[in-house]
Amino acid sequence: PAFWVVIPAAGVGSRMRADRPKQYLQLAGRTILEHTLDCFLDHPQLKGLVLCLSVGDPYWPELPGASDPRIQRADGGNERADSVLSGLLRLLELGAQEDDWVLVHDAARPNLSRHDLDQLLLELADDPVGGLLAVPARDTLKRAGADGRVAETVDRSQIWQAYTPQMFHFAALHRALADALVAGVAVTDEASALEWAGLAPRLVEGRADNLKITRPEDLDWLRQRWSNKV
Numbered sequence: 001p002a003f004w005v006v007i008p009a010a011g012v013g014s015r016m017r018a019d020r021p022k023q024y025l026q027l028a029g030r031t032i033l034e035h036t037l038d039c040f041l042d043h044p045q046l047k048g049l050v051l052c053l054s055v056g057d058p059y060w061p062e063l064p065g066a067s068d069p070r071i072q073r074a075d076g077g078n079e080r081a082d083s084v085l086s087g088l089l090r091l092l093e094l095g096a097q098e099d100d101w102v103l104v105h106d107a108a109r110p111n112l113s114r115h116d117l118d119q120l121l122l123e124l125a126d127d128p129v130g131g132l133l134a135v136p137a138r139d140t141l142k143r144a145g146a147d148g149r150v151a152e153t154v155d156r157s158q159i160w161q162a163y164t165p166q167m168f169h170f171a172a173l174h175r176a177l178a179d180a181l182v183a184g185v186a187v188t189d190e191a192s193a194l195e196w197a198g199l200a201p202r203l204v205e206g207r208a209d210n211l212k213i214t215r216p217e218d219l220d221w222l223r224q225r226w227s228n229k230v
């Protein structure tokens with residue numbers, strides 16, 4: 001199916017302890033954000049892409065992509081969900097229809113493979129709800145007690161880590177996010193907004209190396225892996 005993309009890139013990424021938001025750190029000669037955009041820009045089924053940036057973001061205008069006509073901008077908001085909602089409103093201006101698919105993908109996930117992207121599109125093409133790339137928990141999981149000791153071991157057999165892209169129909173995603181924000185529900189990904197609306201997004205198993213760069217060591221690891229791409 002044809003699809004639209006929203007890239008929320010308006011976060012500050014404080015856990016990286018860097019001098020700029022993490023999507024603007026360098027990886028194999030370019031910024032993380034440029035690599036992330038490249039995962040989608042030449043895809044034959046892409047209808048359009050919206051990038052959500054902090055108001056006054058000084059870094060994006062300096063990049064070559066800033067003049068790429070395939071990339072439309074939207075203003076980000078306080079929380080990720082606000083940024084995505086703003087991106088959806090921009091998609092509406094660009095002509096997105098109720099039943100169109102929208103893929104939301106973190107700016108800080110530059111290692112999405114074309115195989116995983118196409119697998120998501122394929123597996124969800126006829127799905128009534130939509131879903132997300134996810135990875136089954138691999139380590140044994142512990143719940144911590146207040147004293148920093150193990151309170152219990154959690155059954156990991158049904159636990160998955162939620163990755164992106166997350167893929168939903170435009171109207172369903174828009175309604176779920178808007179309603180969740182009005183209700184004051186904390187939604188840390190798009191799927192949780194749909195879950196809150198009573199829907200059950202489908203889990204599509206993806207590669208674990210489509211990681212979200214969160215801490216300095218994540219970027220070290222990816223730089224190492226990509227060192228032959230420079």
Ligand code: C5P
Binds near residue numbers: 013105106108
């Ligand atoms: O902080 P975290 O890594 O969970 O953010 C996930 C994605 O959401 C990042 O790409 C970040 O730039 C984006 N984000 C946003 N607007 C916010 C907060 C986060 O676009 N207010």
